[in-house]
Amino acid sequence: MGLSNLGIFHTAIGVVAIVAAIIALVRRGKIDLQQFTGKIYFYCTLVSSLTALGLSSIKGINPGHILALLIVVLISAAYYLYAKKQGNNQVRFIENFLLSFSFFLSLIPAINETFTRVPIGHPLAKGSTDPLIGKTLLLVLVLFIAGSVYQFRKQKEINKSI
Known part of the structure; x- marks a missing residue:
């Protein structure tokens, strides 16, 4: 797998952010910054994104x-x-929308890196252009669009009730 210490830290924090977002989305239909899961998502995503700036196989x-x-x-x-x-x-x-879109964008490298590294020795995908990655990202895009429509409708109902 060949991850540096920064890469290991970045990955661990990124996984925590993704798990927090999934829990928030399942529980409340959105990433809510008032909730603990929303705060965890925000801070872990911030740290993960900033540490990504120190990672690169390309100069x-x-x-x-x-x-x-x-x-x-x-x-x-x-x-x-x-x-x-x-x-x-x-x-x-x-x-x-901004929080959901950030989550969607976070999944792009997460899926790519996971599929090209796991399982060790026989990864699911041979590279970033592998059809499996493309199909998975398409599915995630469809889920993002459907989730955004759901969030819009739910927020509209909340706004009407206030």
Whole structure:
């Protein structure tokens, strides 16, 4: 597998973030920064994205670095809306989308790295262009779109009831 200490730390924190997001999405239908799972997702995603900047098999800036920075921007914007726009339920639509989109983007390298490394010695995929990775990412995209529609509808109901 050949991970550096930073790579091991990055992976462990990233797995915690993904698990927290899945728990939040299953329990509440969204990543809610008021909840413990939402806070865990936010902080672990922040750390995981920042540590990704120190990881690269290619010299210089690569697409993974850009993705990590985009995720930092998305979760930071969502946190700003959460912290500074309390009581404004219209911005919850944007906050929900930003957190869900950051989760979706986090799954791209997670799926790629997992499928090209596991099981050790006989990985599921031969490389990032393997059809299995493409099909899995397509499924995740469909789930993201369906989840976003669900979140929008749920937030609309919440806003009407207030």
